Structure formats: structure tokens, C-alpha cells
Amino acid sequence: MDYYRLTASLTTPLVRSWRAVVGLTIVCATPPAASACSFLMDPSSISREQGSDAQQPDTSADSAMSPVDDGSPGCGVTFKDPAMSSLQDDFTKGLGSTWTPIGDNCTSMQDGELLAEPTANSTNVYCQLWTTSFYHLTCDSFVVKVVESTADILGAQTFVYVKTPTGSIEILKEQGNFFISLPGDAGGSSMGRYDPARDVWWRFRESGGEFSFATSQDGTEWNTRLEVPTPMNLDRVQIALGAGVYKPLPAPGRARYRCFNLPGCT
Numbered sequence: 001m002d003y004y005r006l007t008a009s010l011t012t013p014l015v016r017s018w019r020a021v022v023g024l025t026i027v028c029a030t031p032p033a034a035s036a037c038s039f040l041m042d043p044s045s046i047s048r049e050q051g052s053d054a055q056q057p058d059t060s061a062d063s064a065m066s067p068v069d070d071g072s073p074g075c076g077v078t079f080k081d082p083a084m085s086s087l088q089d090d091f092t093k094g095l096g097s098t099w100t101p102i103g104d105n106c107t108s109m110q111d112g113e114l115l116a117e118p119t120a121n122s123t124n125v126y127c128q129l130w131t132t133s134f135y136h137l138t139c140d141s142f143v144v145k146v147v148e149s150t151a152d153i154l155g156a157q158t159f160v161y162v163k164t165p166t167g168s169i170e171i172l173k174e175q176g177n178f179f180i181s182l183p184g185d186a187g188g189s190s191m192g193r194y195d196p197a198r199d200v201w202w203r204f205r206e207s208g209g210e211f212s213f214a215t216s217q218d219g220t221e222w223n224t225r226l227e228v229p230t231p232m233n234l235d236r237v238q239i240a241l242g243a244g245v246y247k248p249l250p251a252p253g254r255a256r257y258r259c260f261n262l263p264g265c266t
Contacts (some may be wrong), residue, residue: 075139075207081236084135084142089260099129107242113147114257116243118156120250127255128159128242137162137234141205143219144260149196150243151253152176158255161240162204167232171204171213180213182231191225198223206234219263 089098091109101107106127108115116127150156152175159172167183171191178191178199191213199215203222206212211230214222243255259265 079136081134081136083140084137100132117254118245118252121248126244128240130240131238134236137237143203145258148256155247156252158243
């Protein structure tokens, strides 16, 4: 049986905290500190929760949005799991065997969209769907269209997580900015301002030993927000899409996702 190990910081709003549920084993340092808690869960009982003006990044034209195994050095290997780009979803068929909801009951699929709608005036409510299966992101990529994000206020987050058995990459939008948290980076780093009109498509890619995050208005011309040496082995990953709040907010808004790995989708 496979087990998942999740790590998170309890010290900053950027990196969420996690709350225990059935089938969860927790190991924490005392007092809580960055990456202080580790959790082992049985996949059958998975649940729960996570809890600076940024400079503008350079903008560069990049490749088309089709996620492909691009033949970079090291890509001519056989992976245990299918490519992340092989998962395609128009969010019209329900969860099926593709996605597993974790945590609060606030995700749904309607009219070709995945909706994540945190409850108003609540604390630590995270609406998230995780891929049920593992995939490889090494030498591969995935894209998703984010047609609406949570309100541009402190405490409301729209996020995508990439998780391996040993760590995670967390990319989120909060208070009008993009942030990323990498393994060993408890506080997270800013990736510049979020523009809802231009940052519609989000792309996550690993190629030639580099991990990158880019956004696009049309899925053709890309703005590379981050490119760093691949921070961990991405041969076996799961991803999460969602939104959440870590403090009471009267109008946190919601996140709406469309067109997972579907080039040309509207």
C-alpha cells in the first residue's frame, strides 16, 4: 500500500497548516516551526487541510501550451507512472476515479468547471481536489485555465500543489500576488503581481533539470514567472487544485478551473 507524506509550516499565512483526520498519523516538533509536522495517511482515509509588493517578472514568449514529453536530456527513460500531461479533464464527467476531494466539502463540478468555494466567515477552510493516481512530471508539464480566483485580500488563496512522497511545491495566488513555496523554503517567495485578465492559463513544467511556472492570456504567449533548478524528484507526483481561507473573511470569493491539459479549450 502506498502512503503519502505531507509537510507544512505552521508559522506563516503563506504556508498552510494541516488538521488531522481519520487514518492520519502526525509527527510534530514542539513548539511548531516551519515544516515541523509530518503526516502519514492511508489513501483510503485521506482528508484535510492546509492552511510585500512583488516586483514584476520579465515577460518572454515561450512555446505553445501543449504539454509534451519534450526529449530533454534525461527524458529518454521509462517512468513507473504515466505522464502528467496524459491526464485531460474538461470537468464535465464528475470526479470519477480521477480526483479525490480532501478536507472540507466545498468543491464541485458544474458546467465544465471545477469550483472551489470557501465558506464565508470561517477559519481554515480548504476546498481541494487531488489526483487519485500518481503521474510523472519529470520532462513533462501540465496546464489549467483559471477563469476566476479568490478575492484579492489577505487570507484568501487560490492554489495548485505538486506533491511527491518527500515534499511539495506550492503555488498560490493571494492578495493580488503569486507566491511559491519550495521544499526547505518555509516562508515562500513572491513571483510578482497577478493580473486576472492576463494570467488565465497556468503552466507547470519540468525540463532539462529546471522547474518552471508560467502564465498566459491565450495559452500561446507565456510569461515565465519562475524558473529554478528542479527542487526534488518529480518522477512520482500528485497534484491538487483548490482554494481556501485561513482566517474569517466575509467575502472570500471562489476559484474556478477549466480545461485541464486541453489545448484550445475555452
